[in-house]
Amino acid sequence: MSFHPALRAWPRDKRDALGLALWTSAGIAEATGGVASGAFQCAGVEIDSRDVRSGDLFVALKGEATDGHRFLAKAFANGAAAALVSEPIDAPHVLVADTTEALAKLAAASRVRAQAVRVGVTGSVGKTGVKEAIFAALDRSSRGAAHRSVRSYNNHVGVPLSLARMPSRSRFGVFEMGMNHAGEIAGLTQHVRPNVAVITTIAPAHIENLGSEEAIADAKAEIFGGLADGGTAVIPADSVHYDRLLVHAREAGAKVVSFGRAAHAQARLLDAIPSANGGSLVTADIAGTRLCYSVAEPGDHWIMNSLAVMAAVQAAGGDLAAAGLALAEMGGLKGRGARHRVAVPGGHALLIDESYNANPASMRATLKQLGQTPATRRIAVLGSMKELGDFAPAMHAQLIEPLAEAHVDHVVLVGDEMLSLSRELGKAGAAQLAAPLTFTHCGSPGEAIAALEEFGLTGGDAVLVKGSNSVGLGRLVAHFVDRGR
Structure with missing residues (x-):
């Protein structure tokens, strides 16, 4: 059989050799140090039995208020292929000493095997919308090979869960990180080890626990502590806390890219006018390249968000044209516009x-x-x-x-x-x-x-x-x- 020269020259990627299942029993056992009851494959990972779909791995977490092992029957009734448990059960499973620790290990294994470019997003305002926009841009430019945390899965359980769900063939991963207290993002960023870390803005959210905006800025800047070698910090140039964030980023050894109206911003707003659909038509300078693009979401805050998106996409090696198209097509999220x-x-x-x-x-x-x-x-x-x-x-x-x-x-x-x-x-x-x-x-x-x-x-x-x-x-x-x- 003869093949067209273009087909013979089709570029190969090491990801092509990876399996199509999200997790196999052998992969889960190796990642967690657990013991598998037998051979099985899983298509997803879930911690809430009500949300389990056919083929999922149900992780039976033990918390202060409840124990996921109580809901194993419901999880399997909803179609779970197997469970990650700390107690033996008469169903497909991987037995571990601690399921919370095992989920973190599964997340780390997922991060290592995929070798995706990872973007971490935090901030007092706008982090979910910015996360979704960065994902939409990278998903478009990679033709569906991007992954992101869903909903607001941005805490000590949601972040490792989102990582554990990342397909091995992913080229990009976008993860939201939230916090209520100092020290929380420090732990989350070690899970993700982002190549690009974005802070959308600093505002008095959670000030009851932190006491001042300066303390909030310090807590958000913990995201830079987990940056992978050669990583990039994306920070708001117009923030009154810019200098504080800059110091934190440089101390972490990050390359710094700022966004905003300020003359020193690498992603700088040149002009913005209302567009016919209620959004904005934006002209910006992105690291010396002048771009014009539409932002479907209305409001000045989304103009600023779009600059953060552009800066992050460029730092991640994505396509700015795809980012412009994604911003033009984005609709408001439930509860967020x-x-x-x-x-x-x-x-x-x-x-x-x-x-x-x-x-x-x-x-x-x-x-x-x-x-x-x-x-x-x-x-x-x-x-x-x-x-x-x-x-x-x-x-x-x-x-x-x-x-x-x-x-x-x-x-x-x-x-x-x-x-x-x-x-x-x-x-x-x-x-x-x-x-x-x-x-x-x-x-x-x-x-x-x-x-x-x-x-x-x-x-x-x-x-x-x-x-x-x-x-x-x-x-x-x-x-x-x-x-x-």
Whole structure:
């Protein structure tokens, strides 16, 4: 049989020799030091029996509140091919001394075998969106050979789980890292050992635990401590903490790339104008190359995010053109900017779902975005911002300024922490308000639903829903989206 010369010259890659199964019993046993009950293959890794799909490896983790071994029957009923356990069972398994430790070892083995270029993303605001955008860009340029952490799997369990799920043939891996306390990212970055480490921004999220923005910057900068040799740190050039982050990055031996408006930024914004789809048309200088690209997501914060994405993609060896296309096509994530057209009397209202997270910086950014959204009336449903500690009353009260600047017509406040803003709005003749602003304070999402129903949405309204996830405003979003279908 003869072959076309082009086929004979098809480039070969060492990854082509790797197996197609995510894990085999032999591979799991070798990685974890465990003992396999027999031969089997797994297509995925899961720690929640409710999420197990056919072919998954179920890892029975033992925590303070519960023991995954209690849910083995449910996992196998849902289609698990095998389990990683610390107690013998009468089903396909790998037996180890400690399943949490074994998951970490599985993650390390996955990192080593794939040899993918790894990007780690952290920051006070925007890390999930930036992670998704970097993944979309690298996945496009590698034709599907990129991997990333799903949802917000960014903690001491989610990060190793995401690594353990990385296919051996991956060329890129993108991992989000979160924290509530100092020292947490230091552990996560040792799992990932990123080639590129991105800090999106520094803001007073989790300030209750850390005490100051400087301490937050130090905690986020722990990501540089795990950088692989020759790694790159991507940091915000416009941040007041730029010099602090720069010192941390240099101490880690990183190559530093900054992004923003500042003249010294290597990924520098030259111009941005609104585009027809509600996003932005951006002109930027990326390490001496001038690029024009569209960003589908609205808001100045996404213009800045796009620069971080471009810097990270270039540092990872990805394609900037693919990154531009990915940014142009990105839609809002559930709880993080997803936009819904809701049928209401008189037409449709726009509902902006930012219900997953909130801190002072992200509140200001999304309220600014609301102010730039064409609407007959602008309505904000704002839930409490958590983990602000003693700073909470002042930081909630200060939201009166961005509310006024956004020309918001009506506000529904939800949660005890919002009482300080409620009092501020209630002051007669509040100097910050150029026009009357009506408001109501509620103790729960259920009360907020009733309050917004009573207020009455009409065609042309734009509604922003934003708060910390624990407030539960996702319930309000689901109520109005499902009702308006």
